[in-house]
Amino acid sequence: MRKPCCDNKEEMHKGAWSKQEDQKLIDYITKHGEGCWRNLPKAAGLLRCGKSCRLRWMNYLNPNLKRGNFTEDEDDLIIKLHALLGNRWSLIAGRLPGRTDNEVKNYWNSHLRRKLIKLGIDPKNHRLSHYLHIKRLEFLQENNTRSENDGVIFDAASSCANEDQQITSSLLDLNSLP
DNA sequence: AACCGGTACAACCGCTTGTTA
DNA sequence: CTAACAAGCGGTTGTACCGGT
Numbered sequence: 001m002r003k004p005c006c007d008n009k010e011e012m013h014k015g016a017w018s019k020q021e022d023q024k025l026i027d028y029i030t031k032h033g034e035g036c037w038r039n040l041p042k043a044a045g046l047l048r049c050g051k052s053c054r055l056r057w058m059n060y061l062n063p064n065l066k067r068g069n070f071t072e073d074e075d076d077l078i079i080k081l082h083a084l085l086g087n088r089w090s091l092i093a094g095r096l097p098g099r100t101d102n103e104v105k106n107y108w109n110s111h112l113r114r115k116l117i118k119l120g121i122d123p124k125n126h127r128l129s130h131y132l133h134i135k136r137l138e139f140l141q142e143n144n145t146r147s148e149n150d151g152v153i154f155d156a157a158s159s160c161a162n163e164d165q166q167i168t169s170s171l172l173d174l175n176s177l178p
Numbered sequence: 179a180a181c182c183g184g185t186a187c188a189a190c191c192g193c194t195t196g197t198t199a
Numbered sequence: 200c201t202a203a204c205a206a207g208c209g210g211t212t213g214t215a216c217c218g219g220t
Contacts, residue, residue, distance in 0.1 A: 015213085016188075038205060054206075055189065090208060101208070106187050 013047045017056055021046060025053055026061055059102045066098025070107055078104060078112060083126040 013021070028044035034057070037050035046053060059065075070078075074096060081092045089101035089108075096104065116123040 014190075016215095036205080050205085051191090051207095052189075058207095059188075087209065102188080105209070110186055 012049050012052075014052075017060075021048065022056070022061060025057060029057060029061075055102075059100045064098060065100065070099075070111075074099070075112065075115075078108065079116070079126075082108065082112075082123075 017025075024044050024046055028040065032043075037054040040046075040050055040053050041048050044053070048056075077096065078092060081095055085091050087105075089105040093099050093101040093104045113123040116126070120128055122128070
């Protein structure tokens, strides 16, 4: 049987953090550093559970965070990393200095996902949407016929396989990074 | 001015993972 | 090996804000 993340849960504050609570958390971590989130609230004089303190610090109060809009470069990187890693937000955020998993996840869900949909790309698998996929296959089919007539054999299936191979090799490249 | 729908993002919850005794 | 626990993760929810009607 698993213990709850904090004792006497009913006494804990929930919801938005006040300025005073933020300041207590900042003061405590500045003085003692991060660590042992379970005991931190009591030590810092906060009526919050450790999980809540950790999240507040990691996603909002940490001075190393980069606030403000995402750049085009960051957009591109998130899209590429998502294509390779899927919804592994902490891994993706790890490649974006000053950004948190929560921030990247929120940004993906509110901006980038829509952006891809507009471009006719399925944000789940980063492939063309069904309609565009059919059109593309029709196009490739047409090219097959033409190529055969020209005496050059072009195979749509192996073209798709090449794309998959490219994704796989990108993944390997990524894994080889420090 | 009031309402409404959409958007952004902070925060919560439940589950998984890593560590330690 | 295993149980217990803390920390971390990703999905989801709550809510403030904004622009359109």
